Amino acid sequence: MARYGMVIDxxxxxGCMDCVVACKTENGVPAGFNRDWxxxxxxxxFPALHMENRSERCNHCxxxxxxxxxx
Numbered sequence: 001m002a003r004y005g006m007v008i009d010x011x012x013x014x015g016c017m018d019c020v021v022a023c024k025t026e027n028g029v030p031a032g033f034n035r036d037w038x039x040x041x042x043x044x045x046f047p048a049l050h051m052e053n054r055s056e057r058c059n060h061c062x063x064x065x066x067x068x069x070x071x
Contacts, residue, residue, distance in 0.1 A: 013053040019066035026065040036066050
């Protein structure tokens with residue numbers, strides 16, 4: 001059986017965390033645990049700063065709810 005990874009365009013991520021909520025809700029993840037989370041990376045020196053929102057995922061779902069709600 002072939003397994004595929006999920007490809008997320010991090011340039012479109014706005015940090016809304018809808019993917020985290022969808023994963024917790026659909027998979028019944030207990031409070032205090034996450035299978036999906038956002039990592040924030042800030043580079044540069046003021047005033048020339050660059051911030052990247054990056055979604056970190058477990059990639060275990062066959063039909064992931066986190067991908068459907070992502071912009």
